[in-house]
Amino acid sequence: SAPEKTDFIRQIVREDVASGKHQAIKTRFPPEPNGYLHIGHAKAICLDFGIAREFGGECNLRLDDTNPAKEDPEYVRAIQDDVRWLGFEWHDLRHASDYFEVLYRAGEKLIRQGDAFVCDLSADEVRAYRGTLTEPGRNSPYRDRSVEENLDLFRRMRAGEFPDGARTLRAKIDMASGNINLRDPALYRIKHVEHQNTGNEWPIYPMYDFAHSLSDAVEGITHSLCTLEFEDHRPLYDWCVDKVDLAHAPELVKPLTDKGLPFEASKPRQIEFSRLNFNYLVMSKRKLMALVQDNLVDGWDDPRMPTLQGIRRRGYTPSALRLMVDRVGISKQNSLLDISILEGALRDDLDAAAPRRMAVIDPLKLVITNLPAGHEESLTFANHPKDESAGVRTLPFSSELWIEREDFEEVPPKGFKRLIPGGEVRLRGAGIFRCDEVIKDGDKVVEIRGELDPESRPGMAGADRKIKGTIHWVSAKHAVKAEIRLYDRLFMVPDPDNDEGGKTYQDYLNPDSRRTVTGYVEPAAASATPEQSFQFERIGYFVADRRDHNSDAPVFNRSVTLRDTWAT
Ligand code: ATP
Ligand code: MG
Ligand code: MG
Numbered sequence: 001s002a003p004e005k006t007d008f009i010r011q012i013v014r015e016d017v018a019s020g021k022h023q024a025i026k027t028r029f030p031p032e033p034n035g036y037l038h039i040g041h042a043k044a045i046c047l048d049f050g051i052a053r054e055f056g057g058e059c060n061l062r063l064d065d066t067n068p069a070k071e072d073p074e075y076v077r078a079i080q081d082d083v084r085w086l087g088f089e090w091h092d093l094r095h096a097s098d099y100f101e102v103l104y105r106a107g108e109k110l111i112r113q114g115d116a117f118v119c120d121l122s123a124d125e126v127r128a129y130r131g132t133l134t135e136p137g138r139n140s141p142y143r144d145r146s147v148e149e150n151l152d153l154f155r156r157m158r159a160g161e162f163p164d165g166a167r168t169l170r171a172k173i174d175m176a177s178g179n180i181n182l183r184d185p186a187l188y189r190i191k192h193v194e195h196q197n198t199g200n201e202w203p204i205y206p207m208y209d210f211a212h213s214l215s216d217a218v219e220g221i222t223h224s225l226c227t228l229e230f231e232d233h234r235p236l237y238d239w240c241v242d243k244v245d246l247a248h249a250p251e252l253v254k255p256l257t258d259k260g261l262p263f264e265a266s267k268p269r270q271i272e273f274s275r276l277n278f279n280y281l282v283m284s285k286r287k288l289m290a291l292v293q294d295n296l297v298d299g300w301d302d303p304r305m306p307t308l309q310g311i312r313r314r315g316y317t318p319s320a321l322r323l324m325v326d327r328v329g330i331s332k333q334n335s336l337l338d339i340s341i342l343e344g345a346l347r348d349d350l351d352a353a354a355p356r357r358m359a360v361i362d363p364l365k366l367v368i369t370n371l372p373a374g375h376e377e378s379l380t381f382a383n384h385p386k387d388e389s390a391g392v393r394t395l396p397f398s399s400e401l402w403i404e405r406e407d408f409e410e411v412p413p414k415g416f417k418r419l420i421p422g423g424e425v426r427l428r429g430a431g432i433f434r435c436d437e438v439i440k441d442g443d444k445v446v447e448i449r450g451e452l453d454p455e456s457r458p459g460m461a462g463a464d465r466k467i468k469g470t471i472h473w474v475s476a477k478h479a480v481k482a483e484i485r486l487y488d489r490l491f492m493v494p495d496p497d498n499d500e501g502g503k504t505y506q507d508y509l510n511p512d513s514r515r516t517v518t519g520y521v522e523p524a525a526a527s528a529t530p531e532q533s534f535q536f537e538r539i540g541y542f543v544a545d546r547r548d549h550n551s552d553a554p555v556f557n558r559s560v561t562l563r564d565t566w567a568t
Contacts, residue, residue, distance in 0.1 A: 005054070007330035009047070009271055013055055013223055022222045025057030026266070029083065029090075030064045030212065030226075033075040033196070035285035036300045036307040037082045039321070039342065043276040046325040047225055049088035058091035060219055065097050066211045068195040076196070078300075082308040087318045092219070092262075096211050097197040099218055101255040103206045104158060106214055106244045107169050107188055109252060111150045115243050116187060117143055118153035119170045126168070129175070130183055136176035137183045143172060157190055160203040164190050171210075173239060181236045185209065209233050213240040213268075218253065220264025227275045228334060234270050241267055273330050279494035280339040281306045282505050287497075296509060297490070301547075303557050304490040304513050314487060315533055315543030315559025320349035339489070346560050350533055350541045355383040355390055358428070358472045359536040359556070361484050361519035363402040365476065368433065370451040371399040376477070379429055379458065393524045396478035397430055402520045404538075407471040408448055410438060417469040419448065426470040428537065431463065432456040472537045480526035482554040484542070486515040526554045533559065 016022050029048040031037060037045075052059035061083055065071050083090065110116035119142045121129065131137030145153075154169055156162065169188035177183055187210040192203050213236075216224045224237075246252060247265035256263050277283065282291075283306055291297050291305070300307050303314035311321075324345035328337060376398045384390035407418040407425070419425040424434045432453040439447040455462030490513045496505040525534055528544040528551070536542050540562050545555040 005326070008332070009223070009225060009273060009330055010051060010054070012269075012271060013051055016222070017055060024222075025052060025055040026059070026091075026220050026222050026264075027052045027057065027225060028060040028062045028094075028216065028219060028221050030062045030096075030215075031079050032064045032067065032070075033072065033079060034067065034070040035075060035289060036078050036309055038283050038285075038288065038308065039278065039281070039306045039311065040276040040283050041082075042086060042308060042321045043325050043328070044225070044227070045083055045086055045088060046322055047273070047330060049083070049086075049090075051223070051225075052091075053088075057222075059088070060092045060094055060221075061090035062094045062096060062215060062219070063197075064208075064212065064215075065095050065195070065197055066206055066208060068191065068193045068205060071196045073196050078309060082312075085308065085312060085318055086321060094215070094219065095197050096206075096215050097195060098261065099211070099215055099256070100198060100202055100206070102218060102252055103211055103214055104204075105252045105255075106210075106246075106249075107154060107206075108151060109249060110171065110187070110243060111154060111169075112147055113243065114147065114172065116150070116169055116171050117145050118150050118157070119143070119168050119184075119186075120166070121168075123165060126186070130180065131175070133180070137180075139175050140170070140184065143184070154188075157188065157204050158202075160192070162190055164192055166190055169204075171236075171239070173236075179232060179235055181209070181233050182239070185236060209236045210240055213237040213270075214244060214246070216268040216270075217241050217244070217246050217266055218256070218263060220266040221268040222266055224268045224270045226270060226272055228272045228332065229275075230270065231272045234272070237270050272332065274332055274334045276325075276328060277334070277336050278306075278339045278342055279336050280489050280491050280496070282491070282496050287505060290506075294506070296506065303485070303487050312531075313543075313546050313557065315350075315541060315557055316346055317349055317353070317533065319353070320346040323349055336495075339494075340564055343560050343564065347541065347562070350535060350559070352387070354533045354535045354541060355393075356381070356385065356537050357522055357525040357534040358395065358474050359482070359484070359519055359521040359525055359539060359542070360402040360404050360472070360474050360479070361486070361517050361536075361539060362405040363520055364405040364408060364445065365447045366401045366403045366433070366473065367447060367449045368399045368401070368452045369436070369449050370454070373399060375399045376475075381429055395429075395522055395524070396475045398475045398477050400476040401427070401473040402476050402479060403427075403448070403471055403473045405445075407469075408435070408445065410445065418471055419469070424453075424467055426456075426467045427452070428470050428472050429458060430473070431458070432465060432467055472539075474520050474522050476520075478523055479520035480523060480551075480554055482519050482521045482526065482556055483548075484517050484519045485545070485555070485557045486517065487558050488513050488515075521554055521556070525556075527551045528554070535562075538562070 027048045049059045168186040173182045301309035378394040436450040492510045496508040541559045542556040548555040
């Protein structure tokens with residue numbers, strides 16, 4: 001079994017369980033449904049769901065849908081699909097919008113306590129009043145409105161009486177705070193926008209910090225894990241939880257209990273960790289959106305995209321991603337990781353798990369002249385060289401084969417160990433072949449002819465004769481023609497976000513990030529189900545395309561090369 005993980009977050013959770021602070025652990029994964037999840041989210045998912053699982057707790061999937069303009073049910077579906085694909089299941093599926101009524105009541109409670117006020121300053125004025133890192137801010141002229149006036153205005157905000165941006169509900173904290181987030185932050189804004197979950201019910205929407213902290217508290221979250229950019233928001237998070245104090249405000253959560261939604265007020269603890277970032281990628285939703293909209297890729301699930309839908313289609317496996325997350329670890333140190341960590345995790349995962357198959361991606365005909373024409377036989381091959389439990393398969397062999405064009409050289413470069421005129425090579429698992437004749441059409445080699453050493457067939461003593469090169473092959477008559485998509489990195493440079501000299505990440509696109517060829521695969525590869533992964537011997541790891549593959553017209557995507565061949 002895997003060694004117990006010892007990162008600082010699990011350490012905290014372990015202590016909280018040991019001390020009896022919590023009887024049970026509860027976490028949540030709170031994506032905003034404004035785009036597809038990406039590789040970075042895999043880290044948060046593995047952490048949020050992983051910790052709940054390891055400590056026998058629960059993890060909710062919460063769609064943080066407080067910003068209606070950019071949200072869409074299409075994303076909501078994809079997010080659920082991605083979480084399940086990664087191997088996790090949520091306890092409850094919630095929307096922050098489930099709590100809009102609770103949050104509204106919490107706003108009224110803060111007003112009654114003198115902890116919030118309705119402010120009429122415009123966005124520009126709010127900015128001007130806010131001060132700077134070195135200068136304290138100034139109080140809003142509306143800060144001392146009476147509770148009655150505030151309640152009246154807030155209710156009218158809710159009733160839809162005011163236009164967008166006319167007023168906000170603000171927390172009354174401290175305009176001189178060293179932490180700008182505490183300078184009377186907005187809790188509610190007016191936005192007459194239809195919401196993907198609540199339709200036109202609400203003309204006002206809660207701000208992130210208010211909604212997030214209270215959603216955590218409502219759901220009984222014990223450990224609220226988020227990325228480092230929220231560290232400075234933690235005092236506001238705690239302020240909201242403490243001031244609203246849901247545990248002692250049953251009237252606030254009545255809308256939930258009336259609907260039968262369980263309610264478990266907690267005092268959640270926010271803990272921040274570093275974001276996952278890789279070189280050679282862009283991961284911000286805005287930039288991924290631009291790649292799709294400008295048709296630089298074929299949609300959100302293009303196998304070159306760092307979205308989970310994209311890398312899934314590329315052939316990344318859930319276990320490879322979990323392995324990557326484990327290797328990267330959890331810390332508070334932001335860094336840009338080398339993409340080889342991601343690719344290496346996939347290689348290691350597939351090396352252990354993927355059955356071996358033979359496929360030829362740049363075919364050259366090879367004819368064995370000393371077998372009777374029409375000769376056919378079945379050879380038995382192990383599915384995996386290091387794993388007997390993976391079993392065996394039969395592979396048709398005949399007198400006409402496809403081999404890889406680059407495995408033959410008429411004028412071999414120094415050190416070339418494969419087939420040359422008059423030379424010998426081992427046909428993997430079939431015997432030793434000698435090239436007697438090279439047939440050309442103009443300059444192009446179109447066929448190799450020669451003899452198979454009859455003493456070198458599998459199981460014979462001569463099979464062990466020392467030969468420098470071994471090449472793969474498929475039987476021309478039996479192999480299935482396949483579309484093979486050779487994917488490579490989408491960007492040519494390690495820092496595509498670098499905008500020096502007026503360049504943008506779009507200037508760094510790799511023109512060779514996808515090459516499509518027609519090859520031949522052995523029957524046991526053609527019959528794969530979509531999303532099945534293989535090592536095509538000597539070529540790389542490939543996956544049967546999730547959308548386009550079928551056994552009559554196979555389509556394979558290169559997931560990753562066998563070794564890191566990226567020119568450095
Ligand atoms: P983006 O800036 O790409 O839109 P986001 O942080 O706004 O990302 P959310 O949908 O809010 O995206 O993210 C949901 C959860 O995933 C949050 O807890 C967030 O901290 C976490 N998360 C997002 N990106 C990363 C990342 N690169 N590494 C680790 N966690 C991440
Ligand atoms: Mg975002
Ligand atoms: Mg976000």
